[in-house]
Amino acid sequence: MRSRSAIGRFLAASALYAGLMQLVNWPAIICHASAYPLPLAAPPSASCPSIGDTYVDTSIGDASFLNPVLATDSASGDINNLVFNGLLKYDKDLNLVGSLAESWQVKKRGLRIIFKLRRDVRWHDGEPFTAKDVEFTYRKLTDPSVRTPYGADFSLIEKVETPDPLTVVVIYKEPFAPALESWTMGILPEHIFKTGDFNSHPANRHPIGTGPYKFFEWKTDEKIVLKENPDYFEGRPCLDRYIYRIIPDQAVQFLELRQQGIDSMTLTPDQYKAYPEFFEHYRKFRYPAFMYSYLGFNLKKNIFKDRRVRLAIAQAIDKEEIIKGVLLGFGKAATGPFPPGSWAFDATVKDLPYDPAAARKLLSDAGWTPGPDGWLQKEGQPLEFTLMTNQGNKLRELSSQIIQNHLARIGIRVKLKVLEWSSFIHDYIDKKDFDAVILGWSLGRDPDQYTIWHSHQTGEGQYNFISYANPEVDRLLEAGRRTYDRKAREKIYKKIHRLLAEDLPYIFLYYPEALPVIHHRFQGPEVAAAGIGWNFREWYVPQSLQRYRLAF
């Protein structure tokens, strides 16, 4: 020992650290050769011109719960949509059609909905799907110990009955038209969740569903792999595998796209305009996303109580410049609270033209005149306000700067404030301590926006934080929830669209576009009102173009 040199001791000490590393559970990251056999070239099935190949999708964040009742993030949603089915689903034109339910009837003016279930559905583990599973899912959605945020839509249910294994009768306390949409919620298997704690159940990481793809594996923060369900009740999907790669940086996603390491990605506007060489293997798509951005006024503030002020501000903002500057043109000026893809969208509502002269005249009619310093004022009170938005959303920050500039042109001084999200929401929005904000709404496919516009929804933490109150809008919102007939509802919501466009509680800024690219070997992607993935099950790759044939 004594004779060992200092270098020897040094090396021994290094080895000690190396040994420490060995103590930790190695195999967790080392892959084992998997057991599943390579699929042979199977004959094309009825609806698939050819089958095989893998679709590699990508996401910034990893999934959390592969359980539709518990999941709230979009990554989990992407996977759950392929593994689970609801009783109903949206078709390409955003009509509700049957999925697990073969047919349904709305009775007693909406107090009773009867679903007839398909008899040919089996869970991925081979157990038959029955009405009991639907009842179980409902029980979990309303169970106070279950950590689901989706209970509200189901709290209006008085009870769920299952007279026979293929019939579900849902009895409501009051008619609630958006309830139909709530039954697109993925249905869970009772036999799996019967034992064990629901919130921490192992099946939340190894889901058993009824959908077109079966869960295969999940390597945390690396990838989630699904494989085709050959017994899917609507017919097997044409693509054999679905891989969801987690790549947390958008620039790196984009490089992976160039390298063909991923087959699909949602681009930002500037990426969409990148060199053509990035897209030589891809098809680009664009369509309006189901969301809009707005400038919302705190209607409790005196200056915004006057509609003329709101109207003047609306006329002084050049939306086209915002769309060009912020979205590089990939968007449309918004006219109301429904996106153009929705059946509630009233195309006859015209956007206010950009007209600063008219705005100035309107304000001077309302008593706001330029003071000695050039800024507008009335009785010594300056016309100025603070425009807030949240940190981390570049589009909103840029929009607020453009708006500040436009309003300065007509003499309105705008201060900008960019705040951390949580403190923005809880210390300012919830407490109604703001003048005006820039935010956006991501919308469901059903046009019910009771929680955003109804005058009863102004409490702390509720979504009518601008304190909008219009008895007629209230009445229409209530009627929209009670009416099941699509034509009648359409009328109601178009009316709401028009009223909000006139009242201007928000200035509806823009509808951004979704900008996905998909590898061009995939046949079948098609843009419809529902977006792009609505027929994913039918996408296929001709044999000669398949990329992952050997390995998978």
Added chain:
Amino acid sequence: MLAYTFKRLLFAIPILFGITLITFGVMHLAPGRPTDALTDMNVKVTAQARQRLIKLYGLDQPWPIQYGRWLKRLSALDFGRSFRDDRPVVSKIAERLPATLLLNGCSLLLILILSIPLGVYSALKRNSVIDKGLSVFVFVGYSVPTFWLALLLMIGVGIKLGWLPISGLHSLDSDEMPRLSQWLDMGRHLVLPVFVMAFTSLAGMSRYVRNEMLEVIHQDYIRAARARGLGESRVIFKHALGNALIPVVTVLGLSLPDMIGGSFIFETIFAYPGMGRLGYEAVMARDYPVIMGVGVIAAALTLLGNLLADLTYAWVDPRVRVR
């Protein structure tokens, strides 16, 4: 020696306790709650549903009570479950740790392999053009932003030359490969991150070795060794280098927390499934149990690293012995 070790370990307990208390307090001072990201401004989630979730997670209690509960669970070695996916914090950490150790271990090894010769050479040719050139080289590495260098190399080596994969730790089809190819595949994925990490942190270690070496070669015993007529290489590599490297052991011990802590920027750029991303994402999502779990383990390892450094130092250097 044993008594000393025991005493040090005993002292670590109040320090660890203090660290957790401060971490917990600071965490609760930050605005926002774990439920915010999921439920704020989500039209599908009503205010009542949000309140119910806050209660279910026990977030309606004041933070000292929450801390008490956490401490009680910890005393049974239960780190709790993540708010994000309801999995035990311990298994979330165990899942990431190997990947981070692999990356950081490889880079540390590369740093040692490169910085020792660089440091020795610079010390011997002190103030020469090569010494100055090497200084510039390592400090360029030190100053260059890692994410920028990483992206540049991804474009150059990954896309233009097509030699290496861009991101991740495994190829998509690595499960189907024989074991040996799997290792090779992992190796190929590691080349870029290990290189970037080593290049950007070469400066510290090589400067350290250089300074130690400069100090040692002016010692009397080196002069004595030369006077005995030993060859220059024997003087340098056997007598001088050995002693110059002793303090490096301390630096290695102190780098233990870095080894397991991982780096968020690194792991995000390379889509690498390690500890840095786990910790950062937990902070962003206010996932309290995971933040605390990562915090406790990092703190414990820092203390352990310090202790280990002291002990190994005493072991390699007979002059340093505890009385």
